[in-house]
Amino acid sequence: MASGIPIEITGLTKQFGAVTAVDDLTFTVEPGKVTGFLGPNGAGKTTTLRVLLGLVRPTRGTATFGGTPYASLTRPFESVGAALEATFHPGRTARNHLRVYATAAGLPRSRVQEVLDQVGISEFADRRVAGYSLGMRQRLSLATTLLGDPGVLVLDEPINGLDPEGIKWIRGFLRSLADEGRTVLVSSHLLSEVQQSVDEVVIISKGRLVKAGTLSSLELDAEAQTIIDSPDRRALAAALDAARIPYTEGRNGLIAAEPDPAVVGHAAFVAGVEVSSLHRLKSGLEESFLALVNGEAE
Template sequence: MIEAQELTKRYGDTTAVDSVTFTVAPGTVTGFLGPNGAGKSTTMRMILGLDRPTSGTVAVNGRPLRRHPAPLREVGAHLGVATHPGRSARSHLRAIAATHRIAAARVDEVLELTGLTAAAAKRVGGFSLGMTARLGLAAALLGDPRTLVLDEPVNGLDPEGVLWFRTLVRDLAADGRTVFLSSHLMSEMAQTADQVLVLGRGKLIAAGSVHEVIDAVSPTTVKVRSPQAGELAVVVADAGGTVNRVGPEAFDVQRLAAPRIGQLAANHGFVLHELIPQRPTLEEAYLSLTADAVEYRSDLHVSLEGAR
């Protein structure tokens, strides 16, 4: 479990993280979202004890990470891979394992788990981006930790690798582990995460399940088509739905679920040709939430015009 209370980090006059409070619970995959410069990496570094908070606290499994006698067995972190390019993957992992008296057999286990067994003797300097990402995950898993903190872990992975990673972290969470990961890939996060935290300009601007965060920004719309659309729209509105007519035989509904609309139609003998719930995507919700929190913004039209 990760628990942050009023976590704040300032660099001179700049506040990178501003009074952020959250809990990342075991048994879940929690996505950490936000534009560049939002404070995500700084928050992760404070969780790992690499940066000290200006104020507030952050604990992993009940205490600051630096107070755990064997940090690698508590938290597996992937904030990028730093290793000598001349070292092999196996040598890199064995050096890390030696700091915590982790058996060499565990090195072979994580190499196999991350699909690097065949490349174990190869120099890291020759690795592709995908292989480097897998090596970072292997290092994070080395101590068999109960908590994982992963910053952009799928960078460089091909579609098969992304699917493998998604399955891996879902399995780790199902085993009762805490998985905290950041990513700019909204479609992948929507399929991977149970909960999301959204940071903007150092402040926490949204938190909850993926569906809760989406619905808080834009509730699900149900598309309805019926030859008795006018009469059915009145019944739906009377039942509490917000109706928007979009054609002589069609209307959209918010604030009333599709099963309830279907039951109302059946109760009144109306024919339904379509009844389609349409939930906004996580990407759409994210862009709406962070519209005022983007630090670096470009005007594509102006950029293209200027290039001609």
């Protein structure tokens, strides 16, 4: 296995005519971790990955593997495994698909069976890819990236469209790759898809970095609120209105835009409204993520 090396994006900008797809983007992906590269569709994730892999030339800035551009890697297939847009000849079997790639990369044929076993599709290796489910195609795509036993994995939306069993498998598999010391970068437009498998997140929106750090740091960015309920919600709502405390109606009560339950409870007390529940509520990771990409948080 090639050793994991950092992915380094520095001041990266890519313009297509008048459109700026990536705007002065800087972040680092470290070995031994699974990093989620997140943002809504059209945020610039795929363009960034295509620049990183030498498929698109940047307008400004650099995207390297430990300081070395992909085109300058001595044996790129054995350093970096990448899966962006997986395409397969429908008439080929999975085994023959992998043999073509192994031959092109100068790798021993023994690697074909090894990666088939690694991703769990040996039983179906001699079936034509045309008959594969989406989950099996995703596994074959991952097998292709692993042929060179690379230290860096760059995967674009690998969980997209998988069933629950496939999602559970790929989460565990990505974790095992990082535990071996590899650098694993996984893109997704949904935090919920990857939050159980990533250590770090890099979030972009409209081509710009909006957050880079651990999942726990993302949770700390969540805005605290207070949930309060009463047998008489109409009176409770009037009490919050009178106290000028903004709120929305939730399933278990009114969600007040006020972090201190004492302030919310006092508003109800002053109005003589009976309170049946009162506690601090913190937004979840997904809410924090959506706030960031929608420009609602710093």
